[in-house]
Amino acid sequence: MKCRKCGETAVINMRQHKLALCEEHFLEWIPQQAQRAIQKYRMFGPEDRVLVAVSGGKDSLSLWDVLLRLGYQVEGLYIHLGINGGGYSDSSLEYVKRFAAAREGATFQVVDLKADYGQSVPELARKTYRGRKPCALCGLVKRHIMNRVAYEGGYDAIATGHNLDDEAAVLMQNTLHWQTGYLARQAPVLPSVGRGSLTEPRLVRKVKPFVRLYERETAAYAIVRGIDYIYDECPHAVGSTTNFYKGLLNQLESRSPGTKLSFYLSFLEARREGLFSGSGEALELNECEKCGQPTSAPGLCAFCRLWVPR
Amino acid sequence: MVKVMFRDKEWELRAGMTIRDAILKVGLDPQAVLAVRDGKLINEATILGNGDTVKLIAVISGG
Numbered sequence: 001m002k003c004r005k006c007g008e009t010a011v012i013n014m015r016q017h018k019l020a021l022c023e024e025h026f027l028e029w030i031p032q033q034a035q036r037a038i039q040k041y042r043m044f045g046p047e048d049r050v051l052v053a054v055s056g057g058k059d060s061l062s063l064w065d066v067l068l069r070l071g072y073q074v075e076g077l078y079i080h081l082g083i084n085g086g087g088y089s090d091s092s093l094e095y096v097k098r099f100a101a102a103r104e105g106a107t108f109q110v111v112d113l114k115a116d117y118g119q120s121v122p123e124l125a126r127k128t129y130r131g132r133k134p135c136a137l138c139g140l141v142k143r144h145i146m147n148r149v150a151y152e153g154g155y156d157a158i159a160t161g162h163n164l165d166d167e168a169a170v171l172m173q174n175t176l177h178w179q180t181g182y183l184a185r186q187a188p189v190l191p192s193v194g195r196g197s198l199t200e201p202r203l204v205r206k207v208k209p210f211v212r213l214y215e216r217e218t219a220a221y222a223i224v225r226g227i228d229y230i231y232d233e234c235p236h237a238v239g240s241t242t243n244f245y246k247g248l249l250n251q252l253e254s255r256s257p258g259t260k261l262s263f264y265l266s267f268l269e270a271r272r273e274g275l276f277s278g279s280g281e282a283l284e285l286n287e288c289e290k291c292g293q294p295t296s297a298p299g300l301c302a303f304c305r306l307w308v309p310r
Numbered sequence: 311m312v313k314v315m316f317r318d319k320e321w322e323l324r325a326g327m328t329i330r331d332a333i334l335k336v337g338l339d340p341q342a343v344l345a346v347r348d349g350k351l352i353n354e355a356t357i358l359g360n361g362d363t364v365k366l367i368a369v370i371s372g373g
Contacts, residue, residue, distance in 0.1 A: 001355040011351040219369040223351050250341035
């Protein structure tokens with residue numbers, strides 16, 4: 001199989017695009033796709049400061065690499081969650097450190113949940129979730145810390161490595177359960193909008209520059225680019241519902257290339273046309289009594305409630 | 311013969327088949343794995359030769 005651009009041996013065939021590319025042209029194509037998404041969805045510009053959430057996985061490290069190559073002003077944020085007695089998080093952090101050490105201009109900061117707040121995610125989950133999987137709690141913790149660091153640091157946007165498979169899996173779950181509120185809010189850009197569609201300065205814009213890339217492509221980019229990433233999944237994510245839906249979508253994709261892309265992009269188009277408008281009520285945001293971050297309910301935000309003794 | 315590895319599993323397959331066929335043969339989804347030979351990513355139409363060792367890498371990983 002030959003590269004469509006130069007005729008050299010292809011390293012990847014993207015059946016949904018009917019496009020096979022060699023190493024050199026694949027390494028050009030990925031940043032082009034990211035740049036296209038950044039511009040199309042108006043994520044950020046060259047003058048903006050972007051905080052990249054990095055986990056040590058292939059998506060976030062590839063995203064960091066691509067944004068550096070594109071010349072954006074980026075800084076990494078690693079949140080140490082204390083997964084697997086701290087072992088999984090320690091390993092993940094090592095990958096982040098090695099990545100940064102090998103690249104000029106790749107600076108990052110670390111927030112350690114246990115050291116800075118007193119408890120790790122598994123410890124919090126045992127207390128508040130009574131042994132259930134801590135994934136929802138982990139998401140809440142990460143969103144809160146990302147927003148706090150971005151706001152306090154004066155960043156214009158938070159970039160995450162979500163890829164099209166992540167988005168399509170969530171879309172499938174939300175569609176099967178007709179979660180219209182979630183469908184209305186699922187987008188490549190989550191703007192800093194609060195009360196009455198006014199800008200809420202304490203809510204930093206979240207963006208997903210890899211939203212049009214398949215997970216297969218972000219993994220391939222990491223391999224071809226020589227990015228060493230944590231290969232083992234988070235132990236809590238093994239067997240997760242999201243991964244189950246990803247598997248189902250990949251089966252559909254194998255039978256009919258382009259299914260995932262079409263599913264997601266058609267949804268975005270339908271959403272743009274107003275098919276999923278939610279309740280129509282403006283989101284009323286309050287200020288958390290403790291941390292000051294925006295919260296939908298009066299009093300403490302969901303993150304600060306986690307730390308209330310029970 | 312061709313050695314195919316995925317996580318802690320190994321298979322011996324006959325030479326002459328494509329990567330895509332090899333992936334299907336061992337019961338995996340070609341969408342869900344990438345193939346690496348001698349440290350290099352190889353495309354799904356690559357024909358495997360005698361003595362090749364191919365490592366399959368799950369695309370869902372990390373993070």
